[in-house]
Amino acid sequence: MAVTLKEVAMRAGVSRSAVSRTFTEGASVSAKTRAKVEKAAAELGYAPNALASSLTTGRTKLIGLIANNFHNPLILEVFDLFTRGLQDRGLRPLLVNLSGASDPAASVRMLRQYSVDGVIVASSTLPASFAEAFKSAGLPVVHSFGRPSAAPDVSVVGIDNVACGRMAAEALLARGYRRVAFLGGPQSATSTQDRMAGFLAAVAGHPGVTSSASFASDYTFDAGRAEMQRLLAAGQAEAYFCGDDLLAVGALSAIEDAGLSVPGDIGLIGLNDMEMSRWQNIGLTTIHQPVAQIIEAAITLVVDTIADPGRTPEVRLFPCRVIERGTLR
Numbered sequence: 001m002a003v004t005l006k007e008v009a010m011r012a013g014v015s016r017s018a019v020s021r022t023f024t025e026g027a028s029v030s031a032k033t034r035a036k037v038e039k040a041a042a043e044l045g046y047a048p049n050a051l052a053s054s055l056t057t058g059r060t061k062l063i064g065l066i067a068n069n070f071h072n073p074l075i076l077e078v079f080d081l082f083t084r085g086l087q088d089r090g091l092r093p094l095l096v097n098l099s100g101a102s103d104p105a106a107s108v109r110m111l112r113q114y115s116v117d118g119v120i121v122a123s124s125t126l127p128a129s130f131a132e133a134f135k136s137a138g139l140p141v142v143h144s145f146g147r148p149s150a151a152p153d154v155s156v157v158g159i160d161n162v163a164c165g166r167m168a169a170e171a172l173l174a175r176g177y178r179r180v181a182f183l184g185g186p187q188s189a190t191s192t193q194d195r196m197a198g199f200l201a202a203v204a205g206h207p208g209v210t211s212s213a214s215f216a217s218d219y220t221f222d223a224g225r226a227e228m229q230r231l232l233a234a235g236q237a238e239a240y241f242c243g244d245d246l247l248a249v250g251a252l253s254a255i256e257d258a259g260l261s262v263p264g265d266i267g268l269i270g271l272n273d274m275e276m277s278r279w280q281n282i283g284l285t286t287i288h289q290p291v292a293q294i295i296e297a298a299i300t301l302v303v304d305t306i307a308d309p310g311r312t313p314e315v316r317l318f319p320c321r322v323i324e325r326g327t328l329r
Helices: 005-012 016-022 032-043 050-057 074-088 104-113 128-136 162-173 189-202 221-234 246-256 291-307
Strands: 062-067 091-098 119-122 141-145 155-157 177-186 210-215 239-242 267-272 287-288 315-317 322-323
Touching: 005 016, 005 032, 016 032, 062 074, 074 091, 074 119, 074 291, 091 104, 104 128, 119 128, 119 291, 128 141, 141 291, 155 291, 162 177, 162 189, 162 239, 162 267, 162 287, 162 322, 177 189, 177 221, 177 246, 189 210, 210 221, 221 246, 239 246, 246 267
Parallel strands: 062 091, 062 119, 119 141, 141 155, 155 315, 177 210, 177 239, 239 267, 267 287
Antiparallel strands: 287 322
């Protein structure tokens, strides 16, 4: 049987309300009483009931963590960092899979059912309308990996995808490639659009360099492989900026299956610097996205927004850098 609050009160020689206040954040209790209660709780192995506490405080400490691409291994790193970061602050993550979702209102209803204190949207492909719908429903929300704007409706934490596109183009041009291409994820994703825009704009200023763009159906290995197979049949470029590491690994597989080599015949550069890109048999040159910093900032912002729902939304962007490995000449 679980140890009850009454048993702790009896062991500590205090009232049950004193025990309750000891384990209620912000409640008033003397240092002497707190010490007695905590000692009795430790001796009995008592842990406060989080659900009961939420009825008293009006706060569940639940943070809805929204994602929609569970086929990309990067989401495991994102979930690991988010869940540990939230738990370290005494918060509880509620994972929500919105793969294939198209109705923000339905997502709002789902989150309200669980009485979450706040929401973090962790996606570069979900439309901004989802985060905006949560805010309109009165839920503190932060969009991590979202598209920044000069006057955001909700706080956004991420990277400058246009700058990353330029960075990739400059890396290819510096190595003498003259037929370059962008292989992006879903064309509707703002991350795809911005990375392509930066890439093509940077290439356009170089006479004698040709460029093209194509899109995979998703940010997955299979989608990257399928699109590269199509490109190889149509006549490949010298080098590709793949808008995601997993797309690049799929492209690498297709290139090698076609009897070609990387970087001997075709160069590849990805984006994210996910764990797989560091594997010895892959060694992908890529653009490092500071995922840990983005997640820490997103957690801080959602906590601050819960404390002050009227705070002005802000944008925090973190710089990226090229990681040299072995897929460019």
